[in-house]
Amino acid sequence: MSNNKLCPVLNAKIMAQSIEEVPVIIQLNENNRNLIKNVSNLSSKVKADLPLIGGIAGNMSTDIIYRLSTTPEVDYISFDSNVxxxxxxxxxxxxxxxxxxxxxxxxxxxxxxxxxxxxxxxxxxxxxxxxxxxxxxxxxxxxxxxxxxxxxxxxxxxxxxxxxxxxxxxxxxxxxxxxxxxxxxxxxxxxxxxxxxxxxxxxxxxxxxxxxxxxxxxxxxxxxxxxxxxxxxxxxxxxxxxxxxxxxxxxxxxxxxxxxxxxxxxxxxxxxxxxxxxxxxxxxxxxxxxxxxxxxxxxxxxxxxxxxxxxxxxxxxxxxxxxxxxxxxxxxxxxxxxxxxxxxxxxxxxxxxxxxxxxxxxxxxxxxxxxxxxxxxxxxxxxxxSKDDPAEQEPIKSNILGLSDDTLETVIMLLVVLFLLDSRI
Structure with a gap:
């Protein structure tokens, strides 16, 4: 049975009874930031404190990850995936x-x-x-x-x-x-x-x-x-x-x-x-x-x-x-x-x-x-x-072809040039 505090990658590793050490991001409940030090002690390598999301990044074995996921202070643990x-x-x-x-x-x-x-x-x-x-x-x-x-x-x-x-x-x-x-x-x-x-x-x-x-x-x-x-x-x-x-x-x-x-x-x-x-x-x-x-x-x-x-x-x-x-x-x-x-x-x-x-x-x-x-x-x-006063807005004019007048003018000019060139050949 999957653990809803673990991301799918970690769930799969634990279900497969893997014993490897993996990089993870642990998010703690807002009222438990003081547990960062205790969680850090369980990591073989603390990579970063992530106060922006109330978390910490580091390497942990899958057995420790599973044990942490059962504690009420932990909100979510995810694999520190590649970006x-x-x-x-x-x-x-x-x-x-x-x-x-x-x-x-x-x-x-x-x-x-x-x-x-x-x-x-x-x-x-x-x-x-x-x-x-x-x-x-x-x-x-x-x-x-x-x-x-x-x-x-x-x-x-x-x-x-x-x-x-x-x-x-x-x-x-x-x-x-x-x-x-x-x-x-x-x-x-x-x-x-x-x-x-x-x-x-x-x-x-x-x-x-x-x-x-x-x-x-x-x-x-x-x-x-x-x-x-x-x-x-x-x-x-x-x-x-x-x-x-x-x-x-x-x-x-x-x-x-x-x-x-x-x-x-x-x-x-x-x-x-x-x-x-x-x-x-x-x-x-x-x-x-x-x-x-x-x-x-x-x-x-x-x-x-x-x-x-x-x-x-x-x-x-x-x-x-x-x-x-x-x-x-x-x-x-x-x-x-x-x-x-x-x-x-x-x-x-x-x-x-x-x-x-x-x-x-x-x-x-x-x-x-x-x-x-x-x-x-x-x-x-x-x-x-757009202007502050909608009545002052300059409408973008269109025509039967669905093009703006500026675009249509450019197309017509190009056609004229092509016609002149073709006439000279």
């Missing part, structure tokens, strides 16, 4: 130029990128260094670096200013600041406990560095009830503290119910990926086959929205003036984080819940079901077209 990492076309597809033209560029807003690190690419440090803080939970190094490249790519999608490409590859919020937090190793993997420690750091430093957004282009299979899931509990503490959390849906599609944790949380903004077919016109966009689908195991509609995530150009960690292309919901997520940095230039005192509502109301539905796209693809023209 893994999951612009020239993507930016115009979302119409990012629209808020830029209105003067919104993310200036002064800090985005925490919890990932494989952030390399000091020219697009982030020239002419001004915008990597304003760096924390390393893997190798304890002090200076910014990235031995994988995933985190650097993500940071460039958010905040790259196009310095090395003469403006060709520009991130969504090119004047925003980056808080680089390395919690994933050179292979793009890490532990749940390290991600929780990184989230705790964000709360601790949010006022010092003006951290408004946390980008989590990572995830782990959702094997826990959200009320017990340590990652979900940690991100929801961040939201409580007033930080917007944006997380990847996962790359486990096209099967249903494949949303990763912490994307299963109702409080975070969960982002799926669109294949924009390398065109600016969104009429041919489809959900990328790899993008995880909802609903969550509890029936919650996820993802919340989608953004381009196929062949996204951004900065490279290997050569600090070069670019590379990657695909995944990891790439779609920072497009949304960057959009929020722009929005925070316009609205300074809204709650994470209100920001989330603004985003979902600014989505353009694709010809897909809600389990794949949520509310649809984020469109920044729609997001920034």
């Amino acid at each position: 893994y990492a999951l612009l020239d076309v993507a930016t115009p597809t979302m119409e990012a130029y629209f808020p830029h033209e209105k003067g919104y560029d993310g200036n002064g807003i800090s985005v925490a990128v919890i990932d494989t690190g952030v390399a000091p690419h020219d697009d982030l440090v020239k002419p001004t260094n915008r990597i304003i803080s760096f924390m390393d939970f893997v190798n304890n190094k002090e200076k910014p670096y990235d031995d994988n490249g995933h985190g650097t790519h993500v940071a460039g999608i958010i905040a790259g200013n196009g310095y090395s490409s003469r403006g060709k590859y520009v991130g969504i919020a090119p004047k925003s600041n980056i808080i680089g937090i390395k919690a994933l190793d050179e292979n793009g993997g890490g532990s749940t406990s390290d991600i929780i420690a990184a989230l705790s750091y964000c709360i601790e430093m949010k006022d010092k560095y003006n951290i408004k957004i946390i980008n989590l282009s990572l995830g782990t299979p959702a094997t826990h009830n959200p009320e017990k899931d340590p990652l979900v509990k940690a991100v929801e503490k961040c939201v409580e503290a007033g930080i917007i959390v944006v997380t990847a849906a996962g790359n486990s599609g096209p099967s249903a119910r494949t949303i990763l944790s912490p994307g299963i949380s109702k409080e975070v903004i969960t982002v799926g990926a669109v294949d924009d077919k390398r065109t600016i016109d969104p009429s041919d966009d489809t959900i990328a086959p790899f993008s995880s689908r909802g609903p969550t195991p509890e029936g919650l509609q996820k993802p919340d929205l989608v953004a381009p995530g196929v062949n996204i150009n951004s900065i490279s960690h290997s050569k600090l003036d070069s670019y590379t292309s990657l695909s995944g919901t990891s790439m779609a997520t920072p497009l949304v984080s960057g959009s929020l940095a722009l929005l925070l230039n316009k609205h300074t005192n809204l709650s994470p819940k209100e920001f989330k509502s603004m985003l979902t109301n600014a989505c353009m539905p694709l010809n897909e079901d809600k389990e794949s796209q949520g509310y649809g693809m984020l469109n920044l023209r729609v997001l920034f077209n």
